[in-house]
Every structure is written in structure tokens, then in C-alpha cells.
Amino acid sequence: MLNGFRLQDLKNAPFPPPGPFPLDMPLPDNRKTLQISMFTAKNGRGLGQMLFELSALFGISKQLGRVPTINRGGGVWNTVTNAVTQHFPVFGLMFEMTDIEDSAAINVNLNIRFCCKFEDPRNLKSIEQQHLLLNGVYFQSFKYFHDFQSEIRMALTPPPDSALRAELMLPADFRDDFIICVHTKRPMIQDSGLSKPSDPIFTRRATDFLVSKYKTPSKRVTVVIFGNDPIWSQNLFHGEAKLYNTYFDSALLTLGLSAIDDVAFSRNFCDSILLTAPTSSFGWWLGYLAKDTAEIYFRDPKEAPDQLYAEMRQIDYYPNSWNKLRSSRFDKKMKESYNFE
Structure with missing residues (x-):
């Protein structure tokens, strides 16, 4: 007997064979x-x-x-x-x-x-x-x-439900138009205040400029407005239309779409994107994730200086393929001039 057990019982017990016992433990992770x-x-x-x-x-x-x-x-x-x-x-x-x-x-x-x-x-x-x-x-x-x-870009492909909502936002009659997407930003209570909002005069005049650039007798142009203040956008592109030359054929607001849905719309439909709040990080991503053939325009941040502009090196922030859109200072009666850098 050994501590109450018979030696024969111990010999017949289903113990594992002699040797190193397998341990169910992960190997050390030495990755950096x-x-x-x-x-x-x-x-x-x-x-x-x-x-x-x-x-x-x-x-x-x-x-x-x-x-x-x-x-x-x-x-x-x-x-x-x-x-x-x-x-x-x-x-x-x-x-x-x-x-x-x-x-x-x-x-x-x-x-x-x-x-x-x-x-x-x-x-x-x-x-x-x-x-x-x-x-x-x-x-x-x-x-x-x-x-x-x-x-x-592949990893940030919007989910199918967002792509579907974006598609439903654009009626079939507009699918063959040249689509200019205008990103706007208005001040919100929770904003950090680092980035300046869109200026209404620049937003409308720059939009009209791009429409006149791309519109031809055989090509219709539709403007789609992204933004966090649909009432402001509605007034600017519809309520105050009489203050501006209206070159576009239609103007649509992305009402009810989320930020992810806006990304989906940009990826699938925007032929050109205008960033009217040039230091908006979300606007930047709309441009970066847009479809490959989209042309991106941004307001010269020097015209709307803010804290982000003060900490910015423009060649580090805006890709070389993007177009800087400048405007001279003007009042409502002065004709605006544009040039590219």
C-alpha cells in the first residue's frame, strides 16, 4: 500500500506516458x-x-x-x-x-x-x-x-447598406450627369473650434465656377451638397438663388444620410469634390476616399485661417493631385476671379 493506494492500481491507472507533458499555454509573443x-x-x-x-x-x-x-x-x-x-x-x-x-x-x-x-x-x-x-x-x-x-481605401469601403442608401438618394435620371459634390461645414456646439466653417459667398461662387467649368451643351451638371446643417444649405442653394448666377441643372441635399453614407456617395458618384471648409478633416476624407477619377478642389486655407492652418504645412496635408482654389476678396457686387496653383 502507498498512501492508501495499492501499487497494482497505480500501475494500471491511465496516466500519460513518461516524458514532457503538453502544456496548453501560448508561446511567448516576441513581435514588436x-x-x-x-x-x-x-x-x-x-x-x-x-x-x-x-x-x-x-x-x-x-x-x-x-x-x-x-x-x-x-x-x-x-x-x-x-x-x-x-x-x-x-x-x-x-x-x-x-x-x-x-x-x-x-x-x-x-x-x-x-x-x-x-x-x-x-x-x-x-x-x-x-x-x-x-x-x-x-x-x-x-x-x-x-x-x-x-x-x-479598400479597408474603408463603406458597407453595402450605406452604398444602397447613397444610391437611393440619387434618382436614376441624374446618374448620367456630371456630379459635383460640395462639402460644407457649419459651427456646431460640440465642435472643437479648430477649423473654420464654410463661407456662404465662397461656397456658392466656387460651386458656380466649377459648374461652368464642367458643363457643356451635351453634359448636364448636378450639384450634391454634403453638410451638417441642411437648412443652411437649402437657403444657400435654393432660397438665395436669386443672389447668384445659377449654372447647375439640379441641386440635391444629402438629407438623412449619415457620415458613412456620405463616404459611400463620394466613393460611387462624385465626379468632382469641392471642400469649402479647407481644414475640415471629414471633408478631407471625402476627397481621399472618393472614386479614383474624381477631381478634388479645396479652398486656399490662407483665405480662411484658423488654428489648424496655423499648425499646417500644406504640402503635408493636401495631396499633390488636389487643386487649390483661390478667390480674391470681394463683395456681392464684385466679380470673383479664380486661379489654380
């Missing part, structure tokens, strides 16, 4: 990771600003050979899910959720002083520590991720 501070998610900023930070996280990670991660703590992962990745699930798959403590990562400053000036992340390639955390804000430069534009 990258996080950013996710300022926009922590501070309740809008979709456009969050897309900039997330796309920069992806692009910088690819350049440094690291895994892009988002910390679960502090509600950041949930915020990103609710605001972004539930609408763009493929985009969400580009990131891994982690529980890495900030103290376990080496902290490095990048893009910490200015919203919209590019700082080359390749200077961080020599860092050997496993976990890297970038202390920075906004990351509003396409140069952080433009090398991976095709991947990002």
Missing part, C-alpha cells in the same frame, strides 16, 4: 508592437480626425515593421469600435487589441507639437524595444500612410 496615444478617441473627436490617427498608426507600423495595436484600457478600443470599425470592419482587422501597460513600452515623441506637419517615422527604426508608444496628436498628414493608399 506600436501604439499611439489615440488623442482623438480619448477626447471625443470626430470621424475624420480618428481616421487620420488610425491610418497613421497603420502606416507607421508598416514602415517600422511593427504590429499596430490599440489598448483596451480607458475605453479607447470601444470608442474606436463604435465610431469607426463597426462601419469599416476590414479596417478594424488591421489593428490588434492589447493590454500592454504604458509603463511596458518605450515612449517617444512624434507629431506632438503640430496637427498637420509630417515628421518622418523612419527615424525610429533603430529602436529595438519590443513595445513602442508614440506620444503625438492628430497625425493629420497623408504622408504617414499614403504609401499604403490602396490598402486603406
Whole structure:
């Protein structure tokens, strides 16, 4: 007997054979990771600003050979899910959720002083520590991720239900028209105040200019207005039409569409896009995610200076293929002049 057991019973017991026992434990994860501070998610900023930070996280990670991660703590992962990745699930798959403590990562400053000036992340390639955390804000430069534009555009393809709502918004009779999409922005209570709103005179005069540029005897032009204030847009393009030369054949408002639906409309229908609030981050993404053949115009931000303009290097913020639209200062009776840079 051995501690109450017979030796024969022990010999016949179904024990595993001698040798190393298999352990159901994950292997150590030695991959190098990258996080950013996710300022926009922590501070309740809008979709456009969050897309900039997330796309920069992806692009910088690819350049440094690291895994892009988002910390679960502090509600950041949930915020990103609710605001972004539930609408763009493929985009969400580009990131891994982690529980890495900030103290376990080496902290490095990048893009910490200015919203919209590019700082080359390749200077961080020599860092050997496993976990890297970038202390920075906004990351509003396409140069952080433009090398991976095709991947990002694919991952940010709007969901089918948004594409359907966008299609229903445009009647079949207008599908063959040249579609000019005008993004407008009006002040809202929850705005950060960093970006100036659209100016009504510039918005209408610039729209009329683009319509006259693209309209031909055989080509109808329809204007579609995106914006957060449909009453303002309605008054500007219909109620005050007598104050302006009206060149377009039809003007439609995207009433009832969400921001994601606006992206879907831009991706599928906009032949040209006019950004009348030039530092609006959401307007920027409407242009960046538009269909490949779309021509993008933006107001010269020097004409509408704001805090973002003060922190901006324009060659880092606007892609070279976009068109800067300038206007001379004018009153309602003065003819406007336009030129491109």
C-alpha cells in the first residue's frame, strides 16, 4: 500500500506516458508592437480626425515593421469600435487589441507639437524595444500612410447598406450627369473650434465656377451638397438663388444620410469634390476616399485661417493631385476671379 493506494492500481491507472507533458499555454509573443496615444478617441473627436490617427498608426507600423495595436484600457478600443470599425470592419482587422501597460513600452515623441506637419517615422527604426508608444496628436498628414493608399481605401469601403442608401438618394435620371459634390461645414456646439466653417459667398461662387467649368451643351451638371446643417444649405442653394448666377441643372441635399453614407456617395458618384471648409478633416476624407477619377478642389486655407492652418504645412496635408482654389476678396457686387496653383 502507498498512501492508501495499492501499487497494482497505480500501475494500471491511465496516466500519460513518461516524458514532457503538453502544456496548453501560448508561446511567448516576441513581435514588436506600436501604439499611439489615440488623442482623438480619448477626447471625443470626430470621424475624420480618428481616421487620420488610425491610418497613421497603420502606416507607421508598416514602415517600422511593427504590429499596430490599440489598448483596451480607458475605453479607447470601444470608442474606436463604435465610431469607426463597426462601419469599416476590414479596417478594424488591421489593428490588434492589447493590454500592454504604458509603463511596458518605450515612449517617444512624434507629431506632438503640430496637427498637420509630417515628421518622418523612419527615424525610429533603430529602436529595438519590443513595445513602442508614440506620444503625438492628430497625425493629420497623408504622408504617414499614403504609401499604403490602396490598402486603406479598400479597408474603408463603406458597407453595402450605406452604398444602397447613397444610391437611393440619387434618382436614376441624374446618374448620367456630371456630379459635383460640395462639402460644407457649419459651427456646431460640440465642435472643437479648430477649423473654420464654410463661407456662404465662397461656397456658392466656387460651386458656380466649377459648374461652368464642367458643363457643356451635351453634359448636364448636378450639384450634391454634403453638410451638417441642411437648412443652411437649402437657403444657400435654393432660397438665395436669386443672389447668384445659377449654372447647375439640379441641386440635391444629402438629407438623412449619415457620415458613412456620405463616404459611400463620394466613393460611387462624385465626379468632382469641392471642400469649402479647407481644414475640415471629414471633408478631407471625402476627397481621399472618393472614386479614383474624381477631381478634388479645396479652398486656399490662407483665405480662411484658423488654428489648424496655423499648425499646417500644406504640402503635408493636401495631396499633390488636389487643386487649390483661390478667390480674391470681394463683395456681392464684385466679380470673383479664380486661379489654380
